[in-house]
Amino acid sequence: MLQDYLFPETISEAVSFLKSNEGQARIIAGGTDLLLDIPEGKIKTSCLVDITRIPELSKITLEDGVISIGAAVTHNQAANSELIQEKAAALAQAASCVGSYQIRNSATVIGNVCNAQPAADTAVALVALGAVAEIANPGGTEYVPVEKMYAGVGKSTIDSASQLVTRVSFPAAQKKQGTAFVRLHQRKALALPMLNVAAMVALEGGKFLWARIAMAPVGPGPVRALSAEEILKGAEVTPEVIEKAAQSALEQANPRSSALRGSKEYRTSVLPVLVRRALEQAVANAGSSCK
Amino acid sequence: MKEYNVVGHSVRRLDAVEKATGTAGFTSDMKLPGMLYAKVLRSPYAHARILSIDTSEAEKLPGVKAVATHKNTPRELFNTSATMTFTVPPMVPVLDQYIFDNVVRYVGDEVAAVAAVTEKIAEAALKLIKVEYELLPAVFDPLEAMTPEAPVIHESHKKNIPGGEVIQIPYGDAEKGFAESDLIIEKTFKVPVQKQAQMETQAAVAQVGLDGKITVWSTTQTPHPTKMILAKIFSVPESKIRVLNPPYIGGGFGVRIGLSAKAEPIAVALSMLAKKPVKIVYTRKEDFIASDTRHAGYVTVKLGAKKDGAFHAMYLKAILNGGAYCSFSCETPGVLGCMGMAVYRIPNQFYYGHSVYTNTTPSGAMRGFGNPQAMYPIESVVDMMAEQLGMDPLELRLKNIMQVGDPWPLPYKCSSTGLAECIAKGARSIGWEKRGKLNKPGAKKLRGIGMGVGTHCSNAWPWCGDYDNAYITVQQDGSIHLATGVPDMGTGTSTSLPQIAAEVMGVGLDKVSITFADSASTPFTIGSHASRTLYAAGTAVVEAARDARKQVLEYAGEFLKVAPERLELKDSVIYVTGQAVGNDCSGSGVCQTGESERKSISLKELAYNAHLRNKQFIGVGRIVPDNAPPWHAHFAEVEVDTELGQIRVIKVAAVHDVGKAVNPMIVEGQIEGGVLMGIGYALSEEIKYDEKGKQLHDSFHKYMLATADDTPEIDVMIVESNDPTGPFGAKGVGETGLVPTAAAIANAVYDATGIRFTEIPLTEERVFRALAENRK
Structure with missing residues (x-):
């Protein structure tokens, strides 16, 4: 039964509220998942700790080439940020696909990650961007790659009753680096993805220096297309190379059949198309095009 | 075309402010x-x-x-x-x-x-x-439920056919018609469960x-x-x-x-x-x-044509999934057949159709009432016929569509049609001449254009009893109160019926108020369905208003000492036809006593004058409506992403002969909403079941209604054929928006891909599989 609703003003106050409630309190930011889960009994909590009034958590910053997204930054804030659009296009695109416009006004990017749904759009983008989460624990600060924040399907490694993810950070795309996000869905709003893929590429002299590709839902969380990344590394930027890499993405993918969102067979067939399109767009965003 | 003062104008809906401000009353608020x-x-x-x-x-x-x-x-x-x-x-x-x-x-x-x-x-x-x-034991498919080993769902309905009612509509001699046909095409289609999602x-x-x-x-x-x-x-x-x-x-949408x-x-x-x-x-x-869904099922079309393209015979068969209880399962197959047989002049036809009980959610009435289930298959086969004949599908339709006075299988007349005009306007809007020239060789995203046409009814007769009543009372201050039993479920009834009352009474819309949807304070009507509210209840309102107006003019005739036939009632003033309105003596007190020579009198004065002499003008409308066919032609342009199987609707041109648009803005809204519902029917909406009979799509989250973001350009155009039977020439418009939409989209997909889909919705996966199959 919910009894208390607290507004900490600093990160340390938020963490100490969690601590003093001994596991009975829980972080709330956008609340778009939590406020459905509480009445349904999926989450039991007696106290909500609202972090949206901690000033630094509502900011998107660029410092020394590193972009940070605070825990209270909403999807629309990220999607509409010129900085994100320019230096982390994949995240802007992913953030603009979640839920509906109204949901995106409230739901936070970090909430999307912490809710740990297998195909959380912004998590997929953040994994491709190589993002790392800063976590405030009672004992101090900890840094964990977003990729490692999944403990299972719908399970985060973060315990929102004792920990607070304060921000996620990733390097801004530099010259000749590009990112992209593509999504297959049954309608343009209020639809979970049938598949989504994010990619970041670094190019030099007509070759891929490296690439990072994340895809979902083909595992418990965003899955790295490691074989594809390996193929691309040092390879010429050509349609043939991209197609080969896209096909190899299946090596790490294990999509399940969903009665609502496509069979395993269908998802397997079209995943390479999405990987290819994500790579093509990322290459284009890097200021190059594959000849 | 005749100009009216209130009818034909896009006046702001009378419920607009209360709905926009959240103060309008709904059951769930009570x-x-x-x-x-x-x-x-x-x-x-x-x-x-x-x-x-x-x-x-x-x-x-x-x-x-x-x-x-x-x-x-x-x-x-x-x-x-x-x-x-x-x-x-x-x-x-x-x-x-x-x-x-x-x-x-x-x-x-x-x-x-x-x-x-x-x-x-x-x-x-x-x-x-x-x-x-x-x-x-349970059964979920209607064809399986008809087999001898299927479980009986209702003891008194042994073959799982509700009421044992199989509808057969013979017209001409179908067998002979096929024998005389040069070309015959037969195809069976499967249609899904759609939900009203009101x-x-x-x-x-x-x-x-x-x-x-x-x-x-x-x-x-x-x-x-x-x-x-x-x-x-x-x-x-x-x-x-x-x-x-x-x-x-x-x-409501029929639910x-x-x-x-x-x-x-x-x-x-x-x-x-x-x-x-x-x-x-x-x-x-x-x-x-x-709660009731649209009927899913199997529809077979067999069409025979002469070499010159004249349709000569059609056999139509529908086996619908009625679900666990009858609801409208006896009527829906009937309307499916009647509407399917009424679009084209085909001298020899036969329809066979019925519903089947299964252990699924009951099917009942939903916008279109069997008609979309008929027209997606029929219009697909018409396109196939055009291809076989080497004819433009648009020309083939123009050659065969029903004309006023043509014999047809329905027990009322084809009293008006603007379908040819609808087709011409829609073709211009979509750019029909681009058809077949939209794609470069090797393109992965293919564009296509398709069309579909159809008709519908304007009320429920002859499928069931249908009559309507209305009261009009002139209040003591000359304002008008209208009482009608039909609801306003969002279709604008509570605005368009007062528009009709205002027009007939000769008053402004601001002088009319309406009581509706209450069995105690309004006279009997069978309600809002079958696209009938404006057509049937509107006819009752016209009758009631004429009755009240007649009483007003008779009384005014005595008052002004002029024969009532010489009087006009306009803008709430009664005056002698041809004479200037004036001589207003309001405030002097003389008028009320009727002592002065008057050429005109306001309705307000007259009503109060009558009141002081113990009289109220009460008009009663008691009508049995005729029926009339609205017509529509839809044109769709689509883009098929052949790598993913995904279809995007680029544009729909929806041209509707509505007889007369009493409130064009409301009519356009009805058609737009219908088109979007039709797009959902064609592409994404479906309730599926698991093997134990549990509904897999049971929420807005899972059921893929098109959202505002998915809405393509919809070019709605209105054609007014002024039907002789409808109020001010109006015909039904509530359901027509989705009747030919799936047909137009499926035909556009064929134009893009060369694949004829016999099952909807055209989901990504279904299209992808067909494309892969086609490449083999």
Whole structure:
């Protein structure tokens, strides 16, 4: 039964509220998942700790080439940020696909990650961007790659009753680096993805220096297309190379059949198309095009 | 074309401000003193017998005031649809439902209901009801349900055909017609379960007075017939039951023609047991699984044509999935056949169709009522025929479409058609000449253009009884009060009917107010459905207004000492035709006494004058409507992403002959909404079941309605053929928007891909598989 609703003003106050409630309190930011889960009994909590009034958590910053997204930054804030659009296009695109416009006004990017749904759009983008989460624990600060924040399907490694993810950070795309996000869905709003893929590429002299590709839902969380990344590394930027890499993405993918969102067979067939399109767009965003 | 003062103008809807500000009244908003809240226990099984049911623990829960089951509620058979109140002999309505039965026939079927002081307590009490089930074999597909080994779902309907009713409509000699045809194409199509997905879920509030009078506020589209159904279930005189909307309904699309699923009888039964008002509001999930859907099924079209393209014979067959209870399952196949046979001049036709009981959610009325199920297949086959003949599908249609005065299978006349004009305008809008030239070789995204046409009805006759009444009273200040029993479920009735009253009465719209959707304060009407409200209730309003106007002019004739035929009534002033309006003496007191020589008098003065002489002008309209065909041509441009199987609708041009648009803005809104519903039907909307009969699509999250973001450009154009039978020439428009939409889209997809899909919706996966198959 919910009894208390607290507004900490600093990160340390938020963490100490969690601590003093001994596991009975829980972080709330956008609340778009939590406020459905509480009445349904999926989450039991007696106290909500609202972090949206901690000033630094509502900011998107660029410092020394590193972009940070605070825990209270909403999807629309990220999607509409010129900085994100320019230096982390994949995240802007992913953030603009979640839920509906109204949901995106409230739901936070970090909430999307912490809710740990297998195909959380912004998590997929953040994994491709190589993002790392800063976590405030009672004992101090900890840094964990977003990729490692999944403990299972719908399970985060973060315990929102004792920990607070304060921000996620990733390097801004530099010259000749590009990112992209593509999504297959049954309608343009209020639809979970049938598949989504994010990619970041670094190019030099007509070759891929490296690439990072994340895809979902083909595992418990965003899955790295490691074989594809390996193929691309040092390879010429050509349609043939991209197609080969896209096909190899299946090596790490294990999509399940969903009665609502496509069979395993269908998802397997079209995943390479999405990987290819994500790579093509990322290459284009890097200021190059594959000849 | 004649210009009117109020009719034909896009006046702002009278309900606009209250709806935009959230103050408009809906059943789900209602609260009465002492009111209890109801929750329903529903079957988790597709087919089972209830061996025992123990409610004692639930009754003991503090706050619980009544628990209803099949043991303590009336054992009176009924049909949730209004069909049981207006089925005309020799046809007999199928009555196959109790409020609660000891057999459950689909997942979601009602087992028991609880009334408690809060919804939460009612919900908790449901968990305390112990039910012992004996599972029975279940069947979900209509073709399987017709086999001899299929389980019988209703004992008295042995072959699983509701009422045993197979509809056969012969016209000409189909056999001979095919023998004489040069070309014959036959194809069977499969159509899905679509849901109305109206905004407001099924809801009712019932209050049973100590004097036995029952008042029910609910979401019904038909307050008067619903009163009749409730009277039968509870064995109460109809005069003691009042059913009304409060005053609006959050949409309907056919889902509550009659009862709002079982919201009304459950609320009444619990209110009788608890002796307090009871409110029930279905959750969205309940609405999805336990209120009527569109009929899914199999439709076969066999079309024969002469070499020159003249259609010569058609055989149409429909086997529809009726679900667990009859509802409108006898009427829907009839309308499917009639509408399918009425579009083209085909001298030799035969229709065979019926529904089949299965252990799925009951199918009933949904916008289009069988017509979309007919036109997607028919229009697909017409396109196939055009290809075989080497003709432009547009030209082939123009050659064969019905014309005024043509013989056709329907018992009323083809009284008007603007279909040729609709086709011409739509073709221009979509750029029909680009068809076949849209794609470069090797393109992965393919564009295509397709079209579909159709007709519909403007009321429910001859499929059932259909009549309407209205009262018009001139108030003592000369303003007009209109009373009509039809609801406004969002279609604009409460604006367009006053527009008609204002036009006939010769007053401004601001002088008219309307009472509607209340069985106690309005005269009988069969309600809002069958695209009939403006056409049929509007005809009653015209009659009532003419009656009142006649009384006004007769009285004014005496007052002005002029023959009434010489008088005009316009802008609330009665004057002698051809003479200037003036000589206004208001305020002098002389007018009221009628002492001065007058050439004109305001309606306000006249009404008060009559009042002082003990008279009110009361107009009554009692009509039996004719029927008339609205016509429509839709053109769609689509883009098919061949790598993913995904279809994007680029544009729909929807051109409708509506007879006369009484309020063009409302008409355009109706058509746009219909088009979007048709796009959903074509591409993404479907309720599927798992192998145990559980509905997989039971929420807005899972059921893929198109969102605002998915809405393509919709170019709505109105053609006015001024039908001789409709009020001011109007015909039905409520359902037509989705009749040919799936057909136009499927034909556009064929144009893009060369693949003829015989099953909708055209989901990504279905299209992808077909494309892969095609490449082999």
